[in-house]
Amino acid sequence: MEHFFFHTMVGSIILIVLKVLAVLVPLLMGVAYLTWIERKVLAAIMLRKGPNVVGPFGLLQPFADAVKMIFKETIIPTKANRVLFFIAPILGFSLSMLAWAVIPTNDGWAVANLNIGILYLLAISSISIYATLLAGWGSNSKYALLGAMRAAAQMISYELAMGLVIASILLLVGSGNLNDIVLAQRHIWFFLPMFPMFIIFFISCLAETNRPPFDFAVGESELVAGFFAEYSSMAFGLFFLAEYGNMILMSAIISILFLGGWLPPFDCMPFTWIPGPFWLIIKILICLFCFIWVRSAFPRYRYDQLMRLGWKVFLPFTLAWVVLTAGFMMATGIGIYGGAV
Amino acid sequence: MMPIILFYIFATILLLSAVMVVCSRNSVHAALFLVLVFCNASGLFLLAGAEFLAILLIAIYSGAVMILFLFIVMTMQTNLVQLKEGMQSYMPVGFCIAAVLVVELIIVAINWHIDPQIAQASQQPLLQNMSNTQALGALIYTDYILLFQICGLVLLVAMIGAIVLTLRKRPNNRRQVVARQHMREPHQSLEMRSIELNKGVDELGGFLRPKETYFGVSQEDSFGPKPGDKMDITEKRQQMKEQSK
Numbered sequence: 001m002e003h004f005f006f007h008t009m010v011g012s013i014i015l016i017v018l019k020v021l022a023v024l025v026p027l028l029m030g031v032a033y034l035t036w037i038e039r040k041v042l043a044a045i046m047l048r049k050g051p052n053v054v055g056p057f058g059l060l061q062p063f064a065d066a067v068k069m070i071f072k073e074t075i076i077p078t079k080a081n082r083v084l085f086f087i088a089p090i091l092g093f094s095l096s097m098l099a100w101a102v103i104p105t106n107d108g109w110a111v112a113n114l115n116i117g118i119l120y121l122l123a124i125s126s127i128s129i130y131a132t133l134l135a136g137w138g139s140n141s142k143y144a145l146l147g148a149m150r151a152a153a154q155m156i157s158y159e160l161a162m163g164l165v166i167a168s169i170l171l172l173v174g175s176g177n178l179n180d181i182v183l184a185q186r187h188i189w190f191f192l193p194m195f196p197m198f199i200i201f202f203i204s205c206l207a208e209t210n211r212p213p214f215d216f217a218v219g220e221s222e223l224v225a226g227f228f229a230e231y232s233s234m235a236f237g238l239f240f241l242a243e244y245g246n247m248i249l250m251s252a253i254i255s256i257l258f259l260g261g262w263l264p265p266f267d268c269m270p271f272t273w274i275p276g277p278f279w280l281i282i283k284i285l286i287c288l289f290c291f292i293w294v295r296s297a298f299p300r301y302r303y304d305q306l307m308r309l310g311w312k313v314f315l316p317f318t319l320a321w322v323v324l325t326a327g328f329m330m331a332t333g334i335g336i337y338g339g340a341v
Numbered sequence: 342m343m344p345i346i347l348f349y350i351f352a353t354i355l356l357l358s359a360v361m362v363v364c365s366r367n368s369v370h371a372a373l374f375l376v377l378v379f380c381n382a383s384g385l386f387l388l389a390g391a392e393f394l395a396i397l398l399i400a401i402y403s404g405a406v407m408i409l410f411l412f413i414v415m416t417m418q419t420n421l422v423q424l425k426e427g428m429q430s431y432m433p434v435g436f437c438i439a440a441v442l443v444v445e446l447i448i449v450a451i452n453w454h455i456d457p458q459i460a461q462a463s464q465q466p467l468l469q470n471m472s473n474t475q476a477l478g479a480l481i482y483t484d485y486i487l488l489f490q491i492c493g494l495v496l497l498v499a500m501i502g503a504i505v506l507t508l509r510k511r512p513n514n515r516r517q518v519v520a521r522q523h524m525r526e527p528h529q530s531l532e533m534r535s536i537e538l539n540k541g542v543d544e545l546g547g548f549l550r551p552k553e554t555y556f557g558v559s560q561e562d563s564f565g566p567k568p569g570d571k572m573d574i575t576e577k578r579q580q581m582k583e584q585s586k
């Protein structure tokens with residue numbers, strides 16, 4: 001049995017498929033229930049009840065929505081570029097799933113334990129802009145095109161700040177492996193020494209996932225629904241899944257970079273009883289709650305303010321912080337080449 | 342066996358899409374094929390064991406450069422007839438450049454030979470227990486630091502050039518000082534008036550009664566009333582009424 005899985009080609013392929021399913025199935029369930037959680041939390045903040053008709057506490061609502069979405073008619077605009085129109089949602093959805101390959105859920109528990117895992121995540125998130133751009137251009141509609149342009153400009157601007165935040169963490173850890181990044185936080189989680197970076201990273205994640213208050217790509221009031229205005233049925237569903245999948249992914253990245261990943265808050269008895277993956281899930285849920293909370297608490301930004309924040313505030317500040325971190329490490333000798341922080 | 346199959350898959354797709362970049366009539370399609378070229382090239386890098394370069398190729402070339410490129414191409418109206426207008430006059434120059442390139446390629450191809458040691462050299466890791474990211478860093482920041490810094494400087498100059506070219510004063514823009522806008526209190530910019538029924542608001546100065554702070558928020562060279570200006574709505578309304586009469 002062991003020989004079959006680890007030493008034959010067919011066996012190792014089956015093993016990889018099983019690993020992938022073990023990540024993707026809970027993830028898709030998570031996406032489905034994230035929509036339910038979002039509606040419930042928003043309702044609670046607005047003093048409403050939220051979905052409560054389908055199933056107990058409305059728990060079957062996501063499935064009702066999914067069935068509705070699947071049975072709707074797929075409409076293709078006459079002048080749309082059919083190939084790009086269909087590639088866009090598939091690309092968006094598969095990229096949002098692909099990034100999960102490197103997320104470790106426990107010590108060494110990742111589908112692919114890359115030593116440049118963090119750069120892989122950056123690369124995937126930068127390609128996922130193509131899904132938006134292709135959808136906007138392919139559907140041959142001015143609203144979609146404007147939405148796509150806005151989204152792409154926004155995502156590029158905030159990716160720079162994110163990249164620099166990640167660079168300052170890489171300086172501290174001395175490795176691009178996500179597993180090492182979590183293990184380097186055994187003594188202190190990075191959100192304490194790097195608090196400003198934590199806040200900037202969280203805000204950049206909001207912008208990167210096109211969530212309120214930075215949801216210009218879908219600004220209903222001026223662009224109908226932005227880049228997916230022309231999509232219906234499951235093609236729309238894929239964009240929807242990708243957006244929520246990206247939210248969970250970004251929360252996971254925040255948890256891993258700043259909140260100690262699978263590590264318990266204190267390395268002593270009652271905390272160590274809970275296994276690592278559950279700690280990661282708890283941290284992801286806390287971040288997701290903040291994502292939803294922000295949505296209900298803040299009005300949408302103005303586009304020029306968004307660009308100003310990205311380029312004139314976050315970029316210089318994170319750049320200065322990278323220099324500061326490097327200077328601090330050189331001066332004190334703390335944390336150089338994977339030492340304890 | 343597996344790497345060889347993968348190599349041929351990546352290489353075939355790369356070459357085909359590179360041909361499509363040149364041949365496709367739609368410029369957006371051409372740009373997208375170029376993205377495909379980059380993705381496959383990074384696959385080739387991965388096969389060669391250069392994972393850092395592979396990821397950088399995707400993150401920088403497909404993730405940033407090509408997206409900005411697509412921006413321009415998507416918003417540009419490409420008219421093939423218009424593009425072909427100057428074809429006749431530019432043809433000789435184009436042929437000259439093409440001829441130079443072909444000759445150069447031929448010279449390179451004649452003198453080019455594969456080092457028999459290269460296959461072994463490429464398989465030797467630089468140092469034991471060192472990922473190629475670290476190895477690259479150890480090389481770039483020590484032996485090649487000057488070249489590396491000069492590269493950075495060249496990019497900086499290009500960036501400053503681009504900014505200088507596009508930066509101009511736009512007297513018609515309305516811009517605000519964000520800090521001052523945030524410092525504003527409600528009572529500084531709004532006032533509450535109770536208005537009697539059927540009386541109208543004209544005598545009271547109209548609905549829009551911006552106070553002094555409203556102008557204090559705007560930037561100095563932006564469009565509209567300047568800081569210190571006072572706009573009396575009542576006077577303006579009366580002027581408009583007279584004009585309409």
